[in-house]
Amino acid sequence: MKCNNKEIAKGLNEIASVLPEIRTMIGKTQHKAHDFDVFKHSLKVMQKIAQDEKFAQLNESDKRIMLLSALMHDITKVEGISDKTHPEESAYDTFFISRKFNLTKEEEIKLYTLTRHHEWLSKVNTAKSDSERQKA
Numbered sequence: 001m002k003c004n005n006k007e008i009a010k011g012l013n014e015i016a017s018v019l020p021e022i023r024t025m026i027g028k029t030q031h032k033a034h035d036f037d038v039f040k041h042s043l044k045v046m047q048k049i050a051q052d053e054k055f056a057q058l059n060e061s062d063k064r065i066m067l068l069s070a071l072m073h074d075i076t077k078v079e080g081i082s083d084k085t086h087p088e089e090s091a092y093d094t095f096f097i098s099r100k101f102n103l104t105k106e107e108e109i110k111l112y113t114l115t116r117h118h119e120w121l122s123k124v125n126t127a128k129s130d131s132e133r134q135k136a
Helices: 005-020 020-025 038-049 061-072 085-100 105-116 120-122 130-135
Strands: none
Touching: 005 020, 020 038, 020 085, 061 085, 061 105, 085 105
């Protein structure tokens, strides 16, 4: 991966060497509500989570699971459309991809659950009602 910052590029390439599956997200456009491709969006989500003061209070296991879920939450997202099935499919893929990390059963369940239900945040992150959201 290329980046203006050599240190960031090195880090991203190290991550991609362990998780080559994330390369499918690079340059993949999202529907019109998003300003970034899937990969940049996922990195922004990771950044926001890591900057939250409550994140610092988590134990190392939960931090790792939160960041891994943030990175992988849209891994199966279909390009250019509002893909309603991606949370379930991304959770499934993330669960199996994460097997290379020797997570505990509890960590696997947390990772799957966080990834599977990440769209829930959009319901509490807006003033729109469910009926207004369905019309949009």
